[in-house]
Amino acid sequence: MFSGCDALKKLREGNERFSTNVRSIDSLLSYTQRANLATSQQEPIAIILGCSDSRAPAELVFDQGLGDLFVIRVAGNIVAPSQVGSVEFAADRFGTKLVVVLGHSNCGAITATLEELRRPTENQSPNLHSIVSRVSPAVQNLLDLSPDLSRQELVDKAVRANVRASCDHLRHGSAILEDLIANNGLLVVGAEYCLETGKVDFFDGVPAECE
Numbered sequence: 001m002f003s004g005c006d007a008l009k010k011l012r013e014g015n016e017r018f019s020t021n022v023r024s025i026d027s028l029l030s031y032t033q034r035a036n037l038a039t040s041q042q043e044p045i046a047i048i049l050g051c052s053d054s055r056a057p058a059e060l061v062f063d064q065g066l067g068d069l070f071v072i073r074v075a076g077n078i079v080a081p082s083q084v085g086s087v088e089f090a091a092d093r094f095g096t097k098l099v100v101v102l103g104h105s106n107c108g109a110i111t112a113t114l115e116e117l118r119r120p121t122e123n124q125s126p127n128l129h130s131i132v133s134r135v136s137p138a139v140q141n142l143l144d145l146s147p148d149l150s151r152q153e154l155v156d157k158a159v160r161a162n163v164r165a166s167c168d169h170l171r172h173g174s175a176i177l178e179d180l181i182a183n184n185g186l187l188v189v190g191a192e193y194c195l196e197t198g199k200v201d202f203f204d205g206v207p208a209e210c211e
Contacts, residue, residue, distance in 0.1 A: 004187030005210040007045040007098040008202065014063035019198035023063060030065025037067045044070040047090045049166065050102035051077045051109065056193050058102060061200060070096060076109030076162065077101055078134040079169040088176045097185050099170060099177075102200070103163040104193040110158045113139045114151070138165040163190040164204050171205075 002010065017024055030037075045068055048058040052073045059069055070090040072083055079101075090096050113135040116124070124132075138161035142154060149157065167190040170177055180186035190204030 001043070001095055002045045002097060004097040004185055005207075007096075008187070008189065008206070008210050010045055011062045011064075011098075011100065011200075012202070015061060015198075015200045017063045018061055027063050027065035027068075030067065034066065042067060042070070042094050044068060044090065044094060044096050046070070046098040046100055047087055047096050048072065048100050048102055049074075049077055049079070049083060049087065049170075050100075050193075051075060051104055051107060053104060053108065055195055056102070056104045061102075061193055061198070070094070075131050076107060076113075076135050077103050077166055078109070078131055078162075079166045079173070080130070080134065084170065084174050084177075087170060088174055091180050091186055092176055095184075097187060099186065099188045100202075101163050101166045101170070101188070101190045101204075102193055103159045103191070105159065105195050106155060107159050107162075109135055110139065110155055110162060114143075114154060114158065117143060135162050138162045159192060160190075160203065163192060166190070167204055 047070045049072045050056060050058050052075045058071045062069065072086045074083060087099055091099065109131055113132045116132050117136060117140055139158045142157055142161055167188050170188050171181060172178065177186065181188065187205065189202055189206050191200050191202045193200045
């Protein structure tokens with residue numbers, strides 16, 4: 001079983017390959033092991049809570065194969081009860097030691113939230129509003145503190161603020177995860193994927209020993 005730091009190292013190495021247009025033979029060969037994986041216990045090295053954006057598939061971004069990642073995707077990489085439960089399930093059931101909240105540049109959920117806060121939309125879908133309402137606290141705080149930022153600067157900063165908020169929710173909003181963090185070496189880190197370069201920057205919650 002990978003430690004949190006070992007898993008983070010593997011993700012960094014995989015992203016370096018991806019961002020330089022290289023695929024590892026191990027990730028490619030994993031597709032030939034479908035039958036074996038179907039009947040074996042899952043052993044994902046990391047849990048990824050990422051955005052549903054079609055341009056940010058975690059398995060490709062980190063150059064991992066079948067069975068390597070437990071991926072949860074939702075618009076805006078928000079943390080609602082079902083996402084917390086999914087992370088709890090994987091961390092507790094499979095002993096996975098690393099959770100990555102993966103945001104990305106120019107996130108549509110962030111821009112939608114900015115637009116909603118500045119000009120509320122009438123007759124908005126209550127389901128869409130449930131996403132916006134979870135993103136809005138982090139974004140509103142930026143609007144309050146930095147009203148002179150350009151739209152792009154706001155989006156860039158809001159992406160990271162939203163990732164940090166989701167990480168904080170996972171670290172402090174679940175008794176199960178709090179116990180695994182305190183007693184079982186679970187790491188919860190935040191990262192941003194750049195759509196333009198393909199690189200992932202791990203910027204929140206990375207302990208010094210994993211640098």
